[in-house]
Amino acid sequence: MVRHIVLTLNEFIIERQSEFPYAKGELSRLLSHIGIAAKIVNREVNKAGLVNILGESGMENIQGESQKILDVFADQQFISALKVTGECCGIATEENENIITFKTDLAKDGKYIVTIDPLDGSSNIDVNASIGTIFAIYRRLSPLGHEAMLEDFLQEGTRQVAAGYIIYGSSTMMVYTTGRGVNGFTLDPSIGEFCLSHPAIQTPTTGTIYSINEGNYIKFPEGVKKYIKYCQESDKPTNRPYSSRYIGSLVADFHRNLLKGGIFLYPSTESYPTGKLRLLYECNPIAFLAEQAGGKACDGLGNRILDIKPQSLHQRVPFYTGSRQMVDKAEEFIHKFESND
Numbered sequence: 001m002v003r004h005i006v007l008t009l010n011e012f013i014i015e016r017q018s019e020f021p022y023a024k025g026e027l028s029r030l031l032s033h034i035g036i037a038a039k040i041v042n043r044e045v046n047k048a049g050l051v052n053i054l055g056e057s058g059m060e061n062i063q064g065e066s067q068k069i070l071d072v073f074a075d076q077q078f079i080s081a082l083k084v085t086g087e088c089c090g091i092a093t094e095e096n097e098n099i100i101t102f103k104t105d106l107a108k109d110g111k112y113i114v115t116i117d118p119l120d121g122s123s124n125i126d127v128n129a130s131i132g133t134i135f136a137i138y139r140r141l142s143p144l145g146h147e148a149m150l151e152d153f154l155q156e157g158t159r160q161v162a163a164g165y166i167i168y169g170s171s172t173m174m175v176y177t178t179g180r181g182v183n184g185f186t187l188d189p190s191i192g193e194f195c196l197s198h199p200a201i202q203t204p205t206t207g208t209i210y211s212i213n214e215g216n217y218i219k220f221p222e223g224v225k226k227y228i229k230y231c232q233e234s235d236k237p238t239n240r241p242y243s244s245r246y247i248g249s250l251v252a253d254f255h256r257n258l259l260k261g262g263i264f265l266y267p268s269t270e271s272y273p274t275g276k277l278r279l280l281y282e283c284n285p286i287a288f289l290a291e292q293a294g295g296k297a298c299d300g301l302g303n304r305i306l307d308i309k310p311q312s313l314h315q316r317v318p319f320y321t322g323s324r325q326m327v328d329k330a331e332e333f334i335h336k337f338e339s340n341d
């Protein structure tokens with residue numbers, strides 16, 4: 001009889017914890033707790049059509065965006081899951097104006113802070129398309145035994161100790177990195193465990209997919225417009241024209257391009273002059289994953305995403321990420337035409 005051996009997320013985390021230079025057990029436990037919260041959110045996402053959790057919550061988040069019921073549910077799930085761990089002293093989420101500090105003695109001794117987009121791609125919730133959760137973990141800068149401070153959260157992306165996402169798609173996956181490559185785990189609903197399914201993910205150096213909301217075309221920087229035309233031109237050796245694929249969930253768009261090769265672009269637009277995506281809980285974790293998989297992430301203004309020093313919690317930046325050669329090419333176009341903007 002052939003026995004199919006599965007490696008669960010928790011087994012994998014423990015197996016790898018000797019790779020962490022410090023605080024081995026704590027980070028492992030924190031990652032496990034994120035996995036548990038993800039399973040609870042997954043359970044609700046999966047039955048979203050059946051129970052009364054679709055639609056608007058009637059509230060707006062700090063950025064004036066309307067919140068869905070699931071946005072609020074996911075936000076609360078992750079906050080409460082992290083609050084009880086004792087490893088995490090505070091959290092910043094897309095749905096809350098200020099940082100949330102955990103005030104118990106246990107939590108005040110927590111070495112880590114978490115930034116999180118609890119539900120990414122909310123506009124897709126009601127139509128059964130893929131959505132996600134994105135998270136990043138940093139070591140705190142403030143002293144142990146105190147409440148977390150804003151400065152703990154305004155750290156460059158290079159200081160992430162772990163980052164990842166959960167995609168609630170045709171199957172549910174958790175993909176994460178601790179700076180030693182990227183690994184993907186698929187939730188096996190029959191045993192309720194994330195199982196290693198995509199070890200050591202490497203993204204192709206180039207691909208044939210470009211992902212961008214072309215409805216905003218008229219207000220894109222000139223170089224981005226020219227790059228899109230380049231993607232659409234015929235050229236056999238570079239497999240052009242490329243295919244356009246855009247779901248409107250960063251997690252889902254990035255995940256597809258990570259596995260297949262491609263580029264994701266969210267430039268500045270009329271509504272979002274500095275780009276729409278948020279540095280702390282969207283761009284930084286995705287950039288960390290992209291780089292760890294051999295890809296690239298930049299803001300098109302000459303900066304590597306991970307090097308940007310955050311100025312505020314909800315800061316937005318233009319975002320270009322994916323296969324290295326494709327991001328290089330997009331940057332080349334943006335740079336060449338920047339004086340025309």
Ligand code: AHG
Binds near residue numbers: 213249276
């Ligand atoms: P969120 O649902 O967390 O607010 O994020 C939505 C983001 C991101 O997932 C996606 O890439 C982008 O918004 C889509 O924006 P457009 O609808 O402007 O294309």
Ligand code: MN
Binds near residue numbers: 117119120121250282
């Ligand atoms: Mn998002």
Ligand code: MN
Binds near residue numbers: 094117119120121
């Ligand atoms: Mn969100």
